Amino acid sequence: MKIRQKVAEPVSIAFLSVITCCFGAIILLLIITTSMDTENTEDPADPRIPKISLKQREIFSMQAASLGQLEELDKSLQTLEKLNLEKDAIAQKVQKASSQDRSVNDNNEERKVSIQKLLVAQQNLTDEMKRLYRELDQKETNLVGGIPIDSEYIIFIIDTSGSMFRYAWPKVIAQIEDTLRVYPKVKGVQIMNDMGVYMFPSFRSKWIPDSPARRRAINERLKTWNAFSNSSPAEGITEAIQTFNAEDKKISIYVYGDEFTGNSIRRVVDYVDKINHSDTPGENLVRIHAIGFPVQFAQPAQLQHTGIRFATLMRELTRKNGGTFVGLNAFR
Template sequence: MKRARRQTVEISISFLDVISCGFGAIVLLLLIAKTVEFTASDESQTTPNNQGVTVLQEQLFSLRGETQKMAEILNSKQEQLSELDKSIARLREQLASVNRQLQASAQVDTTERDELILAQQILTEEMQRLQQRGSPNANQLIGGIPVDSEYLVFIIDTSGSMVDFAWPKVREELINILDIYPTVKGIQVMNDMGDYMFPSYRGKWLPDTPGRRRAIIQQMTYWRPFSNSSPVEGIQRAIQAFYASDKKISLYVFGDDFTGGSIHRVLNTVDKSNRRRGRKTPRVRIHTIGFPVHFLAPGGRMETASRFAALMRELSYRNGGTFVGLNSLSETR
């Protein structure tokens, strides 16, 4: 017997399909909504972090720039400090040098002060002597000079001050001295450096004739060798060239100032050249004539003139001569 088949209810199948589709759609919507929420959440979390990193990077770059500037400023300050240290070191060296110079100058000043005091005393004595004698004429000025010599050497300062202010007077005094020696065996003329007026007669005596005396006076007009205003060289060369034990020789030193070193050193140097071994008497007489250029000419150097007077007075005294200090540059002829 056949079983009767139950009829299929189509509505229930369709309903299930609809329910399934709806459920699937809901699930899909939930998945989509969840994904969008997660994405939005990630973006909302990521954006502030990225901005913070950017700000930090900018701050880092800014700090690096400021650090570089500070480093440059520091280097500049260190260079300035180094320059200041060098400047301080140089100033200390200069200060030490100045202190050494002050100490040296103090010693020199002491020596020069002693020499000036000596010169002032000598000049005072000389002025008193001249005042006591009154106003002497030319022949009296050279009076008192021993005239026992047979040979004469003139050592003349040819510096600018002598040539410019005293040269006519120098010529006149040269003539006066020659006049008190009517006849000698030999004459020679040198400057204070030992340079000869007549180089062809170097180391030899000029014959004493009227013509030779006139030639000497005429040559004085043009004779201008270099001078250092110190008679030491001329005196030494004259003694070395012309001294002889059988000759009576006198040196006449003309000058107006002394710009050399120590007066005592000059005196000792001349003593060594002009002393005989074992004897106190000098080899040659040394007479000195002082011209008052720096006492009368404008801008004169009183200090060097005073030192010259002190030196010449002592030099003539030690070497058997006479010091004559003139009180005028005017010619009397």
């Protein structure tokens, strides 16, 4: 029997690794410890230490001062920002105020223009009112008993019948004098009776020149003038219109009477419309006015019809020929 010899096993690799790591760790700790001791070691006798300490204190003071300045700067910036906002707000208010001021100025200008226009309108209105008042005064001056007296030529047609001559003649003369008095000066005058008979035959179909002497002559002749009459003014009216009408003359006829004995009022009115027609629309060649004397109304009612017919005829003629009919209350 063989005896086997026991062989020794080599050192384990794992054990060697552990040992190696331990030594390495010890060495590393020694190195770190030595390094820290070297850095923390100060030499108390080093002359730079006081200067370094002073510089550090200065740095710390400067940092503190800088921090304070930064805080103040931040506050200043905040204040500046606030002021800028206030400035913008004020600028907006100023702009708004300027706009309002311009608007006010514009309104003031418009107001001034409006006031000026109103002043002009007021002046025009005042001038117009003055003109109208002048025209009104003129119109009032040109009216006598409601009869316009704006004509330059006048013709008197007088009923010379017995009833007028016996009962109303002084009143007739007074009325003619009054009419002439309100015409201080005319370019021509003519007088005929209701049948177309001229008071002054020498002036037949002609205008009698107006003068104080002629007016006195007319007044004297009237006192005794008693030409034949049929108590109908139709003939005298048609004779006056046909003889003296003229587009370029302002002519008025004054009829003085108390009755109409003609056949037809309508026929007289229609014929006068035919011969007194002007070329100007709405105008007549002559105006026709009438003064009615109530002689017939002093008689019994059954005898008053000719007086009523005269009033009816003359109202229609004056209405259609731009004139006025005036009925007197008394014939004396």
